[in-house]
Every structure is written in structure tokens, then in C-alpha cells.
Amino acid sequence: MKSFQEDFYLDASHPLRRLSRNVRLIGYILQVAFLWLVEGGRVRRAVLRARETREPFEIDHLGD
């Protein structure tokens, strides 16, 4: 996921820029939440299976 922080801290005094920034932050938070729920859920289930089968879950591909 691309970092949003590089252009996040714009001139905060202009109301429209603040609005734009806040909207982008909401979008970023929703993206993080969705990723944690969906991809994170898959990974958590895989880790649980790995505990039972004793076959380690390979993490190299995470985030690809």
C-alpha cells in the first residue's frame, strides 16, 4: 500500500485543503480496515491452520 504521508501535510490553514486531506485520510483508513478484515482474516485463518498442522505459514508473499 502506498504511503499517503508524503503529500499529506499540506498547508493546513486553507479549509478546502483541510477537507481534501481529511477525505483522503478517511479513504486511507477504510483501505487499512478493509485490508485487515479481508486479507488479514485470510492470514489469521492460515496461521491457525499452521498451528494445527505444524506446517509454517510462508509470509514472503504478504503485501505483494
Added chain:
Amino acid sequence: MRPKDPPPATYPFAYRNPPRSGNAVNGLGEQEKSLARPVFHSTGRGGGRQSLDWAALDLLFNFLTSPGCFWQVLRTLWQRRLYVGPVARARVPADDTAAMAARIKAEAKRLGAGIAGVTTLRDDALYEGYPRPPYKYVVSIGTVMDRKEMEHVPQSRGAREVMRTYRRSSRIAIDLAAYIRGLGWPAQAYADGEDLIQIPLALAAGLGELGKHGSIINKEFGSNFRLAAVLTDLPLACDAPVDIGVDDLCTRCRRCELDCPPDAILDEKQMVRGVEKWYVDFDKCIPYFAMTEGCGICIEVCPWSEPGRGPALSEALIAKRRKENHESD
């Protein structure tokens, strides 16, 4: 308090092709001074988070976060919109930098910080290749954790308290930065994983000394607090690093070392990027850290973290050192 039956350091996950050693990235063994290189919990600015060697394990750590912790993470993320803001047009003069520093530190404590100190922005707080924040002064703040909750590390309940404290410390930094901007000076909150290394700033600002477990030990609160910072151009008198006797304890005490399940805590100081200091084996610590939502065992078992013990302990250690130095003269 020592945790009962912490999980063993065996993992249901693994790298098929392990990345470059995190210790090597951190500069363990390097004799020349240099800037820190990002390795974990960083935005990987420029190349993105995926450019970091341990990005996959960092992502796993985030995925294994429990719902209660994750909720705190989201709330803290939402607070980031407040890290910067408009600066008041009328500027309060800061000719008396000592009085102004005292005023700012008092405000930090009024907002909820347990400890606060001032230093200048230092190179050892920066990552190689990252832009330098455009501020000169740093107000380093420590927010105390609820000890009763921290007794539950390395379980989720302890991790929730850590994340809750990061959210609180972020809020304190936000409000303090807003206060300074209200005085007519630019200021920005730096908390919650912003790409600034907090520990060197806190050490320089006199919040405590570096302990064997790689965290700061404060005279009053031990290791039971979390850091954040406010960067500003407001001229402030700086505090100095403190000597509270941490090395006198850590060179003799092995509590954290013995209680660390992955045996990541080293008994002697190491050379790291040209500085000899206490260092925790990254390659051993971080997989356990990822599996247990941030572990925290070393902080919890540190004798200095026991409430009320710190000041007397510090005085006793320093008195003993003076006596031993006097006897050897």
C-alpha cells in the same frame, strides 16, 4: 510482574527466503557513525513500505492484531488529521526561553503527559534518506501506561493498553502542538509511527536513560510509558541527558534477559553504528513481537517499572557508585 506461561518462541509462520538480517540493517557491529536505516514499523518513504526488508513480517504483525487493538490503531490514524494546523497570526515573544520551556512542559503535563523534556532536533532521530522535518526544537513527551493492564502482557489485553496509550500520547502531542501554534509559532505533532526515532530525542531531553531491554527507563515511571513528540520553531531552553543509575542496575540485573522468551536481550552493550549501547537482537525479538501483538514482557518485568520504586532505587544506585568510586580512589 513476570507473565505466567508466556507462549514459547516457536512460530506458525516463517520466511521461505529470509530477508537481510535486521541486525545488519540496524548497523550492529558497525564502527562508523551513520544515520539509522528503516527496517520495521516505517512507511518506507520513497520506496514505499514494501521496499523494507522486513515488510512481510510487519504486515503479518498488523494482521495478527486483535480487534480491540486494531480499533485503537484506526482511532489513532484518524487523529493524524490534527497533526498540523493553522498558526496564530499574533506571535507571543519567547525571549525568556527557560520560562517558555517551563510553560510548555507544564502544559504538556496538564494535557496528560507524565513526563516532558526539550531538546533540539538531532541527526540520530532521523532515518537515512528521509526528509529532515523543518523544525529546530523538540518537546519529547512520555504518556504513562496503566500498570494493571500491562500486567497482562504478552496477551491482547496488554497490547490494547499499549495501543490505547499511543492514541492518548498522540492526542497530547496534537493538543500541545495546537497550543504552541496558538502562541504564534509553527508546531507539528509527531506520534504513532511517524518517521522520527523517538528514543534518541527522549534521551537527549532528559526523560531517562536507555535500558538493557532497548527501552528508556525513567526515574519515576521505569519503562511503563510511551513516547511522542512535538516539533516546533518556538525557541525553548533545552534539557540535558540524565544519569539516574540505569547502567548500574542493568549491568548487574538480568531480569529482562532471563524472562525474554526468544532470548533476544544481550548481556553486554554492543557497537551499533559507531555508538556503544544496549541493543536487542532484532532477528530474535521481532518474530515474537509479531506473534504476540507487541510482547512487552521486558518492560513489564523491569524492576524499575514497579510503581514507587524508581526514585529510591536511583538514589541507592548512585550512592553505591559514589561509594565504590571513592573507595577505589
